[in-house]
Amino acid sequence: LSHRSWSLGALVQPGGSLRLSCAASGFNFDTYAIGWFRQAPGKERERVLCIGRSGVSTDLDSDVLGRFSGSRSNANNTAYLQMTGLKPEDTAVYHCAAHSSGFFCPSGGMNYWGKGTLVNVSS
Numbered sequence: 001l002s003h004r005s006w007s008l009g010a011l012v013q014p015g016g017s018l019r020l021s022c023a024a025s026g027f028n029f030d031t032y033a034i035g036w037f038r039q040a041p042g043k044e045r046e047r048v049l050c051i052g053r054s055g056v057s058t059d060l061d062s063d064v065l066g067r068f069s070g071s072r073s074n075a076n077n078t079a080y081l082q083m084t085g086l087k088p089e090d091t092a093v094y095h096c097a098a099h100s101s102g103f104f105c106p107s108g109g110m111n112y113w114g115k116g117t118l119v120n121v122s123s
Helices: none
Strands: 002-006 018-023 033-039 046-051 068-073 078-083 092-099 117-121
Touching (some): 018 033, 033 068, 033 078, 046 068, 078 092
Antiparallel strands (some): 018 078, 033 046, 033 092, 092 117
């Protein structure tokens, strides 16, 4: 799984937006659930949201409700995390990961992990 951020890099001002993408290869992407996770400095990793193989996002963390959304293009083997209204507390390394269930994204049981992208929300 490889990451890419689409914006002026991974430094964003508070209130700004950023879309992360996650490109997959080597497995049947369209049958896997894709989870987005983040780990802030000094904190444990937390799940941001899970995108089922049908494209429906579930398990959104309460801190990102209404601000973040997930989507996927099975045709392009790519998943996306759209982030709006970014806050300094959203600063973290963001990872995508894949789970073979197609529905669940257990933090401790994902099959594949991307390396991560640092998102720094700062003025």
